Amino acid sequence: MSTGAMESEVEKKQESETEIPMDFSIKHPLQNCWTLWYYENDRSQSWEKNQKEIASFQFVEDFWSLYNHIKSASELKQGTDYSLFKKGIMPMWEDKANHRGGRWLLSLEKKQRANELDRYWLDILLCLIGEAFEHSNEICGAVVNIRQKGDKIGNIKIKYNICRAYSGS
Secondary structure (H helix, E strand, O other): OOHHHHHHHHHHHHHHHOOOOOOOOOOOEEEEEEEEEEEEOOOOOOHHHHEEEEEEEEEHHHHHHHHOOOOOHHHOOOOEEEEEEEOOOOOOOOOHHHOOOOEEEEEEEHHHHHHHHHHHHHHHHHHHHOOOOOOHHHOOEEEEEOOOOEEEEEEEOOOHHHHHHHHOO
């Protein structure tokens, strides 16, 4: 085979091995739209006014964009909270969607903040937005509280009928 023919074969092989360009404009929708809230205590305002809506998202890529541009839970100052709730539901018991609900709570000692808080919080966020909990349709959101005595992560609103089913009544 001549040198020219070999070069032609190599070019053909390279063209066939060329990767198809990725389309980064395609987004992956979530089952629900979610809103991230930030709470910082200001005693001159009501609790509700201290809740600040940060952003809402309904695509996986938008979640990661938001998550990668905010402080991690372990970097928040004492007395503050992050809350992630389904859009339209306020992170407060007074919201209608949270009536007759309950919560489970994960309490961490202050010394666990550096190593474990961020991992637990991210795992819970991914389970929320990925609808990975057994009764995801019954869960409204989650909160991480940064406190002096220790931090808490709570998953809010497991509806009354589910709580009853677990208690056997």
